[in-house]
Amino acid sequence: MRIKSVIFKNYRQFADVHIDFYRKGNDLHIFVGKNGAGKTNFLNGINWCLYGDEPHLARDSQALPLLNVKALELGSDDESTQEVLVNVVVETGPDREIMFLRKARFKTNKRNNQPSCILEDSQFEVRLIDQKGNTKIVTDEEAQRYVERLVPKRIREFFFFDGERLDSYFKASAGPIIKSSVFEISRINTLDQVERKLDAVLKEIRREATKLNPMADDLRKKLEEAENYLENINNQIEEYNNQIIMAKEKLEEIEEELRKVPGTDIDIVLRELKNLRGELETKRQFCEQKIKEKQDILVQVGPVIMLWPAIRKTLQIIAEKRENREIPPNIPKDLLESVLRNNSCDVCGRTLDDSARIRIEDMLREIKLTSEVYQRLIYIEGILKSYHLEKAKRFIKDLRKLTEEIGAFEKDLQRIQTDIQKREESLSNFNIEKIRELQAERKELTEVLGINQKRQGELGAYKKALESKIEGLKNQLTKELKKAASIRKTQKELLFCEKALEVLRCAKERIIEKTMRTIGEETDTVFKNLIWKTSSFKNVKIDKDFNLSLIHETGYDCLGSVSAGERELLALSFTLALHKVSGFESSILIDTPVARMSDEHRENFADIFAKLSKDKQVILLFTPSEYTTEISKVMNHIASTRHRIIVSEDEKEAQIERLC
């Protein structure tokens, strides 16, 4: 099929656009428009018409209604009705056309100069026009079936796509999706239908054959029961497989979204912040402790320093007294007390007279005073020397040590504060709520994925056991049926049917294998034509699960390390290979096809699409910077139509002007 024409009425920026894709030579159609002009909405418009959704909607368009803004503003204060329409006409054969038409009616009003609209209803219809010009109109589900027949929604990304998003072909869940898409595009699924029919015939024959043999009938019933159970298990496995694919795909989307949201590393930042705050608190406590120790020295030792002249003078006086032998006193106090007590001299034995007694009493008084002073002097001298002197001498050293320690802590605190500030600033740019939401979704999906994978594994093991049981039952049934000579013919039918089914399954496997290999080879060929570093890559491989590998000349898979542009080229090569191998007759429409490609690749791209457009309709939507001289040199003269998308001055409307 090829797109013959497209009509947009009030669809987003396209208020009234009609494009005919007539062909003269190559079926190549070029559109050039600035960013925001409406290229992607052109792609969205076709998607909306065929499938009712807009998968490539840009963020700035999401806030706007489907209805053209100008049409919305033209409405009256009272409620009025405006219609959005997209009409895609495709050619499916000589003089055979299908027209896809989707309409949406909006109720609009402009109260308080605030235009708004509400979707009232929408309608989708398909008009089938035959060679004689007869038209058949189908709607709703039947209409959708026609779309599915021509361009199934599941595989639309292989036909209508955004070049910048080609890279996503290589996401984790791509393999199974590609596999099922290949089956669909290559019509391998048709074999499944044949297989199901043959299986039903086989069962019917078996039922007929066992009618007269209760033993065989019992075995048949058991076999059918086991086969039904196996089918059930297969369905469950398939269901789990789908769930796993969906979960993987969703996980990829979440990861992609997390990569886009500033602050994907929020957990790391928050953890660092927590650690830094903890470190800050600890260091602050240490620092405060050191400051207090320093203050303590100032309060404790400060008075000693301030009183130092007094201490020094006291110690000097003591030292002088000691030098003058004034201390200790030269007459022992005990001796004088003994003389007074005995009333006689302890030295000469003479009895004390009154004058002597008075004299000794005076001396004792004098000595008593001196002795008390002496004792106190000795006492304070000891304390001043051992305690205060030591404390005072250590003062500067201790103070300096603490000052240095405090300085180091303060420096650390400043550094930590700066680090905290930096992280807090980065946090302020994060959409924490969004990140949390995505992370929670990721966690939930990962858990679901794990459970489903486990369950799928268990079912796989159970399936094997069941297949073995079925095989045994089949053998037993065959033996039992052989005993009855009367049903030879039925036996032969049964055998034939079983063989046919076996052959069909083998054929299917071989077709899949061949398709896979051919797509791989074709992808390799196209890719090598597109790529300028031809000697860097050995080949392209596709494994049994349809996962693509790009093998470097040294032998390792380098898909993960090549540039985004190269990955895009590989995806494009794969898509083109798929189109070629499957023989699927559909147009190919690419928005911003060469956005990530280097100049060399762009030239090759132009050549490839020039060749491709000989047999297939190719619609390319370029930005002016993409549509380089190299590309225009190749494409300008072979393109059947060339258009320019022009935005109105108020940026509310876009016109498509045909250049040729």
Add this chain to the structure above:
Amino acid sequence: MRDRLYIEKKDRELYDKLDEEEMLKFNFKGGRRNRLEQFLFALAFGYKNEVCKSLSSREGFILLKDLPSEVDALLSAVAIAFSGSIEVLADHERLYKIGEEYACGGLKILIEKLEGPLGTFEKELEKELVDLYNMLSIENDGEA
């Protein structure tokens, strides 16, 4: 017989005011400083600045039995240095009176310093002490 150290009656309020300065209220272990430490601090300020003030109406502040030996030694040293004689040691009344008068004079200076711009007290104190330490060459004071 003297059994306590006295302060000027109205100075109690000023001693309470010392509590407003964190470093004079708590020690580095978070324990509360006692009145004796504050008294000695005031005394040291009085001695350093040579401000001695007689007590006009006194009030008991610290019991002598609570006086640690190292503080008693400092009070004795101040009294000896002030009187120029060791005989003052035998005269308890005079010995402690000298200390009380220095504390009374020093307390006013201390309060004045504390009332200076916020955060300057500690820095000024540190600077004064370091300068004094260097000026007195305490480091070389082997035997003093």
